[in-house]
Amino acid sequence: xxxxxxxxxxxxxxxxxxxxxxxxxxxxxxxxxxxxxxxxxxxxxxxxxxxxxxxxxxxxxxxxxxxxxxxxxxxxxxxxxxxxxxxxxxxxxxxxxxxxxxxxxxxxxxxxxxxxxxxxxxxxxxxxxxxxxxxxxxxxxxxxxxxxxxxxxxxxxxxxxxxxxxxxxxxxxxxxxxxxxxxxxxxxxxxxxxxxxxxxxxxxxxxxxxxxxxxxxxxxxxxxxxxxxxxxxxxxxxxxxxxxxxxxxxxxxxxxxxxxxxxxxxxxxxxxxxxxxxxxxxxxxxxxxxxxxxxxxxxxxxxxxxxxxxxxxxxxxxxxxxxxxxxxxxxxxxxxxx
Amino acid sequence: xxxxxxxxxxxxxxxxxxxxxxxxxxxxxxxxxxxxxxxxxxxxxxxxxxxxxxxxxxxxxxxxxxxxxxxxxxxxxxxxxxxxxxxxxxxxxxxxxxxxxxxxxxxxxxxxxxxxxxxxxxxxxxxxxxxxxxxxxxxxxxxxxxxxxxxxxxxxxxxxxxxxxxxxxxxxxxxxxxxxxxxxxxxxxxxxxxxxxxxxxxxxxxxxxxxxxxxxxxxxxxxxxxxxxxxxxxxxxxxxxxxxxxxxxxxxxxxxxxxxxxxxxxxxxxxxxxxxxxxxxxxxxxxxxxxxxxxxxxxxxxxxxxxxxxxxxxxxxxxxxxxxxxxxxxxxxxxxxx
DNA sequence: TCTGGCACTCTGGAGGAGCGAGTGCCAGTC
DNA sequence: GACTGGCACTCGCTCCTCCAGAGTGCCAGA
Numbered sequence: 001x002x003x004x005x006x007x008x009x010x011x012x013x014x015x016x017x018x019x020x021x022x023x024x025x026x027x028x029x030x031x032x033x034x035x036x037x038x039x040x041x042x043x044x045x046x047x048x049x050x051x052x053x054x055x056x057x058x059x060x061x062x063x064x065x066x067x068x069x070x071x072x073x074x075x076x077x078x079x080x081x082x083x084x085x086x087x088x089x090x091x092x093x094x095x096x097x098x099x100x101x102x103x104x105x106x107x108x109x110x111x112x113x114x115x116x117x118x119x120x121x122x123x124x125x126x127x128x129x130x131x132x133x134x135x136x137x138x139x140x141x142x143x144x145x146x147x148x149x150x151x152x153x154x155x156x157x158x159x160x161x162x163x164x165x166x167x168x169x170x171x172x173x174x175x176x177x178x179x180x181x182x183x184x185x186x187x188x189x190x191x192x193x194x195x196x197x198x199x200x201x202x203x204x205x206x207x208x209x210x211x212x213x214x215x216x217x218x219x220x221x222x223x224x225x226x227x228x229x230x231x232x233x234x235x236x237x238x239x240x241x242x243x244x245x246x247x248x249x250x251x252x253x254x255x256x257x258x259x260x261x262x263x264x265x266x267x268x269x270x271x272x273x274x275x276x277x278x279x280x281x282x283x284x285x286x287x288x289x290x291x292x293x294x295x296x297x298x299x300x301x302x303x304x305x306x307x308x309x310x311x312x313x314x315x316x317x318x319x320x321x322x323x324x325x326x327x328x329x330x331x332x333x334x335x336x337x338x
Numbered sequence: 339x340x341x342x343x344x345x346x347x348x349x350x351x352x353x354x355x356x357x358x359x360x361x362x363x364x365x366x367x368x369x370x371x372x373x374x375x376x377x378x379x380x381x382x383x384x385x386x387x388x389x390x391x392x393x394x395x396x397x398x399x400x401x402x403x404x405x406x407x408x409x410x411x412x413x414x415x416x417x418x419x420x421x422x423x424x425x426x427x428x429x430x431x432x433x434x435x436x437x438x439x440x441x442x443x444x445x446x447x448x449x450x451x452x453x454x455x456x457x458x459x460x461x462x463x464x465x466x467x468x469x470x471x472x473x474x475x476x477x478x479x480x481x482x483x484x485x486x487x488x489x490x491x492x493x494x495x496x497x498x499x500x501x502x503x504x505x506x507x508x509x510x511x512x513x514x515x516x517x518x519x520x521x522x523x524x525x526x527x528x529x530x531x532x533x534x535x536x537x538x539x540x541x542x543x544x545x546x547x548x549x550x551x552x553x554x555x556x557x558x559x560x561x562x563x564x565x566x567x568x569x570x571x572x573x574x575x576x577x578x579x580x581x582x583x584x585x586x587x588x589x590x591x592x593x594x595x596x597x598x599x600x601x602x603x604x605x606x607x608x609x610x611x612x613x614x615x616x617x618x619x620x621x622x623x624x625x626x627x628x629x630x631x632x633x634x635x636x637x638x639x640x641x642x643x644x645x646x647x648x649x650x651x652x653x654x655x656x657x658x659x660x661x662x663x664x665x666x667x668x669x670x671x672x673x674x675x676x
Numbered sequence: 677t678c679t680g681g682c683a684c685t686c687t688g689g690a691g692g693a694g695c696g697a698g699t700g701c702c703a704g705t706c
Numbered sequence: 707g708a709c710t711g712g713c714a715c716t717c718g719c720t721c722c723t724c725c726a727g728a729g730t731g732c733c734a735g736a
Contacts, residue, residue, distance in 0.1 A: 023697095023698090025697065025698050025699085026698075026699080027697080027698075028697090028698095037709070037710085038709070038710050038711075039698095039710090039711095040709075040710055040711065040712090041708080041709055041710070043698090043699070043700075044700095044708095044709085046699090047699090047700080057698090057699085058718095059716095059717070059718065060698085060699070060716055060717060060718090061696095061698050061699060061715085061716045061717045061718070062698070062699090062717080062718070063697080063698065063699095064698095134479065135477060135479055135485070137475065137477050137485075137487070139473060139475050139487075141472070141473055141489075147473070147475075147489065149475070149477075149487055149495075149497070151477075151479075151485065151497070157485075157487070157495070157497040159487070159489070159495040233595065234595075235573060235591055235594070236588055236591035236592040236594075236595055238591070239587060239588045239591065249577060249587075250574055250577045253573050253574035253576070253577065254574040256573070257571065257572075257574055361729090363729050363730085364729075364730080365728080365729075366728090366729095375678070375679085376678070376679055376680075377679095377680095377729095378678075378679055378680070378681090379677085379678055379679070381729090381730070381731075382677095382678085382731095384730090385730090385731080395729090395730085396687095397685095397686065397687070398684095398685055398686060398687095398729085398730070399684085399685045399686040399687070399728070399729050399730060400686075400687070400728080400729070400730090401728080401729065401730095677736100678735105678736085679734100679735085679736075680733105680735090680736100681732105681733090681735105682731105682732090682733090683730105683731095683732090684729105684730080684731085684732105685729085685730075685731100686727105686728095686729090686730100687726105687727090687728090687729105688725105688726095688727095688728105689724100689725090689726090689727105690723100690724085690725085690726105691722100691723090691724085691725105692721105692722085692724105693720105693721090693722085693723105694719105694721090694722105695718105695719085695720085695721100696717105696718100696719090696720105697716105697717095697719105698715105698716085698717095699714105699715080699716075699717100700713105700714095700715085700716100701712105701713090701714090701715105702711105702712090702713090703710105703711095703712090704709105704711085704712100705708105705709085705710075705711100706707105706708090706709080706710095
């Protein structure tokens with residue numbers, strides 16, 4: 001186990017390195033922090049920290065920089081979450097309050113998060129897996145062509161065209177609409193399949209084909225829509241990731257374009273509490289030199305989706321975590337209100 | 339006016355520079371192209387071209403590189419549009435044919451274009467200004483809460499919540515729905531306002547408030563939805579823009595994030611035919627070192643939206659133009675079919 | 677009008693020196 | 707035993723110089 005002071009030295013190294021982006025030496029450390037010991041002592045501590053793998057030297061005769069393991073320790077034990085200042089909170093609220101619909105909420109969130117952290121922001125759309133159905137509507141566009149509109153409690157609306165096997169009367173349509181709604185409104189997506197299972201049977205034989213088709217489409221929509229979508233923003237901030245970035249920028253940009261990768265990334269984050277993945281902890285290679293801070297957000301107690309930022313491993317973890325947490329809370333609040 | 343050979347020299351310079359990314363000298367030029375004259379002659383020609391502002395020297399004793407003006411001449415007079423090869427065309431068709439809905443079409447297009455040109459692709463969603471209404475639906479979610487669903491002929495669906503000033507009966511709702519549809523279905527967005535103008539008058543006094551609210555929301559939706567949206571892809575390709583890119587990459591990324599800027603950019607492009615904006619011809623500063631190739635696409639004769647790519651000024655113009663044109667055609671085709 | 681020749685310019689890379697920050701180790705002190 | 711000051715050593719960085727090579731402009735001649 002590392003002594004109190006050694007941890008303090010590690011903390012100082014992380015802080016300085018994050019600030020300056022330059023390897024930090026023993027002398028500079030003692031000058032900038034009140035460690036109460038001489039550079040020589042710090043050097044000994046550093047040697048120990050290096051043996052343990054928390055810091056490394058880019059080359060002999062250079063200062064030390066934290067390793068992924070070092071950042072990990074820093075995040076877990078040495079750093080708290082830095083709460084945002086009151087003005088910052090106010091700004092968030094002002095910025096978010098103008099949102100008019102779901103797309104707008106997500107769009108604003110992503111911009112806000114990018115600005116606040118000066119990193120790349122990733123916001124997942126509220127997932128529909130835990131959502132409930134608010135309304136199902138069926139419209140006849142043509143005698144044998146229907147449109148299915150699904151409205152969820154998170155305010156998302158999905159529509160699907162349906163080509164019916166045969167003509168479907170207005171009465172049957174109204175009937176189906178009514179029965180469908182009485183069964184599924186307020187229910188969770190996952191419960192819908194069994195709730196509508198026996199519906200075709202209660203219809204006239206000639207209408208059953210259409211009813212079955214409609215139900216199939218509905219279920220399909222439910223499944224497809226539980227596929228996650230997300231929005232990213234602040235891509236221009238990757239230029240801040242480090243001066244050596246020309247090498248690393250490409251894979252990062254590529255990873256950011258692959259929404260599937262990002263969704264997986266967010267999916268791996270814990271449902272509650274904040275998840276920080278540092279450097280090589282990220283499964284995706286392109287993100288091996290970045291850290292991801294993610295957190296769930298939701299309208300109630302349950303997280304309906306996740307959001308986070310992607311930044312350089314040498315990021316200001318307390319500040320970033322604070323911003324991410326604060327934004328998640330406000331979004332949750334907004335979502336709960338609407 | 340420049341002589342035939344001088345134009346040939348310019349063409350050779352552009353081609354070589356695009357290929358190698360290095361300033362091209364007189365000797366290398368004569369070796370690689372059959373100009374039939376000696377380096378000395380080429381030097382004289384180059385001096386003239388430089389005087390005219392078509393090429394420039396990064397520094398004395400280096401080769402020449404084309405200026406924006408040089409590229410302009412190249413594009414206008416010296417280069418054609420390089421048609422895609424048959425396999426390429428097939429690949430496009432295969433890639434696009436799997437598209438299931440509008441979002442998918444646009445998404446595929448953007449990816450395709452990015453891959454084909456290895457540059458950043460920008461695709462505008464089909465504009466609704468020229469669209470017509472396919473159907474308007476009204477649903478009662480609660481006694482005084484309606485949902486308006488607007489379906490357009492391009493397959494886009496928009497919905498809006500409406501809080502009514504007072505309760506609105508099922509009969510009145512059906513009535514409004516029917517009358518609204520009989521008036522606007524098949525009509526252009528721009529015509530809708532005057533078509534529904536006198537609608538409130540024909541309703542009972544107690545319902546007029548709600549009817550007015552609904553109409554207001556409808557018109558608002560029409561206006562808002564004619565605001566353009568777009569999708570971009572292939573951002574990772576900016577790393578290809580040049581080896582000096584660390585300087586220029588940032589403003590480009592920022593410009594790409596500002597969809598408003600991009601929409602303006604596309605908006606400035608000609609409605610028919612291809613538009614190429616080179617370097618400083620782009621109004622937006624961040625894009626001063628890039629070129630934009632844009633073209634309109636549409637389901638019929640009219641262009642409903644535009645698409646294009648953003649690349650380095652030293653891009654393969656004929657190839658890029660060929661790819662952009664081909665993709666636009668296929669998208670138009672797909673749109674016409676659906 | 678084109679060509680070959682020639683002197684000149686300038687960049688980019690190689691090689692080398694000196695600086696300075698930083699280290700590891702060791703002997704001495706509290 | 708923990709901490710400190712001192713000291714020799716390492717090594718990247720910057721600056722300099724030098725050189726080669728590519729490219730130019732100009733001129734006289736075909």
